[in-house]
Amino acid sequence: MLEVRGSDTELNLVQHMAEKFMEDSDTVISVTGGGSGTGIAALINGEADMANSSRPMKDDEIEQAKANGVDPVEFVVAMDGLCIIVNPDNPVDKLTVEQIGAIYRGEITNWKEVGGKDQEISLYGRQNNSGTFVFFRDNILKGDYSEKMKRMNGNAQIVEGVKTDAAGIGYVGVGYVVDEAGNQVEGIKVVKVGKDENSKYVSPLNKEEVLSGAYPVARPLYQYTNGKPEGALLDFIKFELSDAGQKIAVEEGFFPVPEELKQQNEANLQ
């Protein structure tokens, strides 16, 4: 039996992958949540065969692992992309990463500064118990959120807020802006995002562009094993990274692993 433990973000995804894998295999895989830190601690203590983590392992965690005779090897199982959404009445349809950061830091406060109407920007974000709150702050804002940002209780409430707020902007997981058939939900507009002014603006709903790694507001979802995986664990990871496995990732509202990270995965499998 294989024990996989960690990130709650990855929980449903890896669980579904495991269920699919077990249909054709005798191996029993148990996937549990508890948070990225919990999973990494379990790997270090030898209580889990694999850790799910929505953040990379920290240096001190790697040191701790080495001290315990555990050699962590990293895989990227899928990409977690965030959509920037605004109200459909808002003429703005593209922003750069820097603009998004400045808007959320409270430095840009009026839509006219980024090509919109003369209207005060109304910020919607997550609460600070959310991993997404931290990811967005550390990677997009690189500073503190504006004190005026409304802290909503989950993705769905951000969508509800922006739907009714003509000056609203929010960030949510891809799964919350597309319905089960893969169409964008009504009442909101997904903004295209560019790395900077000169690069191409990419929509998170455009699969080819996302696959190429061009969408800038995405984070890798990691898995860590102790040493290079062998036997059933190796088979499971290969399944996760196969087309069938990546299809499950897309169904769960995540992005598939982009090309450059695929190569890194391959290297760690050999």
Add this chain to the structure above:
Amino acid sequence: MGRFKESVYKNFFFANALVVVVILAGIFLLLIRNSLPAFLEVNFLDFLTGKVWNPGGYSESSYGILSLLVSTLMVTAGAMLFAVPLGVLTAAYIAEVASPREREIIKPVIEILAGIPSVVVGFFGIVVLGPWIARIFNLSNGLNAVNGSILLGIMALPTIISLAEDAITAVPDDYRQASLALGANRWETLVKVVLPAALSGIIAAVMLGMGRAIGETMTVLMATGNAPAMPGSFLDSVRTMTATIAIELGEVPFNSTHFYILFAVGLVLFIMTFLVNLASDLILERYQEVE
């Protein structure tokens, strides 16, 4: 034998009553014990008067609860502004004016109001009340103190109405008859005799309703936007103390300053509701003496 049985029963009931006291004392001690370590790191005055609440910030953490305190007081005051006139007038109507049949309908309806889960009230605030407020005040959204106040007012109404009605009903009938005999009409009797006679009971009802409003969590967490900035008006987003604890306690690292400071926020909240309840008790006591 009978006497023995009686003393067993007496002790059994006494033990039950004691459990409540022990639990309360336990909670109070727990709050104090878990709050104190926070003040090794954070200056107590900065905690009470600091305007910035940003634990686990990008560059540095700040633990000032002033804007949270102001938010809680604003939402509570707003709720009372809305609920007290409505509640007291409804109570007066039920107790003095309504026919027995009307009373039979209105009272259960108010009790049902008390049973609506707070998440449902909060969702109503986001989806229905928020957009209304936005339209009326010409704002881009309605996630603000007004929204929270109205919702909390609705939630405090059942408490205020039933207790105020009890107080009004408890006014001796002699008062009414004396007033009517002196030539006052029913309206004058109600406003000038019955309501003043029931005043301390009504105040106690309002206090208990207020205690409910201060402590309510889920509804304000959903409907007020939770922006930690110091609110400038009732049309700004506010973040109450209860919402802050509910949002942050779930994920805070154990035994960190942030963990302890959340208990300190809880302690401040506990003291506030304790004072409100104490005040209502004192008023009720006076009211019972008059009776």
